[in-house]
Amino acid sequence: MKYVLLFVQTEQFERDFEAMSQPERDHAYELVYKWFADHADKIRGGNKLKEPNTATTVRLDRGAKPVITDGPFVEGKEVVSGYSEIEVADFDEALRMVREWPGCPIVEIRPIEA
């Protein structure tokens, strides 16, 4: 089955990350790279996204002019910071992968419509 993992950042996580020393930060990155390497056989694609302040949201209402707003579609303390598409045997395998994720504190697992 295919799933998309949506990686979600929190303000707290951002602050903690900024408060780290350079070696600590390097180590955190290493863990993330290692996770991607360990699961390379299951990862089909994905990207890290630029900062949420670069996002633009367009709301399309039938008949009305599109409304364009600055920022992500949900204004909040939690924002999507990246995504990966994975292909695994079943949900439990996806869950197992995500449990080991060393980065941001929230990951949403969404099955892809086949």
Next chain:
Amino acid sequence: MTHVRGGDIETAPATSSHEALARIVREHAARLAAALVRVTGDFGTAEDLVQDAVVAALQRWPLEGIPERPDAWLFTVARNRALDSARRETNYRAKLRQIQWPIRSERDDRLRLIFTCCHPALPREAQIALTLRVVCGLTTAQIARAFLDTESTVARRISRAKNKIAEAGIRYRVPDPDELNARLDEVLAVIYLVMNEGYLSTQDRAESRDLVDNADWLATQLYELMPHEPEVGGLLALIKLHSARAESRFDADGAIVPLDRQDRSKWNRDMIAEATHILQCAAERHRPGPYQLQAAIVACHAEAADCEHTDWEQIVLLYDMLLYLAPSPLTRLHRSIALRYTAGPRIALAQVESLAAELDDYYLYHATRAELLRDLGRGEQAAAADRRDLGLTTNPAERALLQRRIDQEERAAPPAIPPQAEPR
């Protein structure tokens, strides 16, 4: 047992036969479900078929009598329903025709069923509803009545969960050894909540009180399937220790009787002995956990001749261990109740009041505070605390007890019972 409203079992006659029906259905529903999932490869379909067969049984058995082979009867109904449904492809019909009765239900089949119902990707309420429906053979209507929900809410909860199982690719399987502990925790939590709902419900809610039996049955099944998991034994012992005292928990008016005033001759000694034995076997594995510790605490009470001869020192120690494994303000509140007997009401009250910020909205906080204030001869403050807790519980049996205490306080301004002397 009250007569059951609602269409499916309107005809259920006397108490004993309704209970017999429930027991027989429970005995066979899970095995039938397990077998059907194996054949159809589809959890949701198998679940529907079993539910249809159960509803049919509850309609027809009271009129026609319980068949000689209830399992075969349920199986035949389920299979015929499956064959009837035109939406099914021929391949599937052929597979169904091949099943022969009796079908063996292997250990793993039953475990797969329980672990799938309690999958952590499902919300807790759905885990509970699915488990009761699939593993215990309860109908949606019965679950709704037990949890004071509407039938449509429960039905929606179940269909959403089954949809998620299918759409998200949750497979019907026993978790791998490295996941087993975490997954077992989910199953135990579901069984514990089923017990709790039954235990806390009042006498007039017979459907809810049956939940304790269902929790006992679920834990017994799991204990049979996983006898080496000490927490499974711990939970089973805990359920049995609570059930053993059921008779003495309410007075004739339906008010809760506090532990220190319960008639201990009504406690079921055989059940207590059985529970203690299970708990000992679990403890020999030297892997303590929250359920074993809770059971050990209840066992201390169950084995004591009366409140005075209870091993309160041991109980405080067990609470300390429980707090170490699973810290919670509620456990601290219960520990302070035991502390009243070892360190005296003044120290216990200080402990209770240190929880004010976390438990101010919880009736038991104020009820406990009231009792301790009464022990210390501070009757007026006690009555004020009782009035506070009365506003926080809707449980009629708890309210009856609290109202009685307030009335007594108002009748006898100086406390009727002299405050206990404090050691030290």
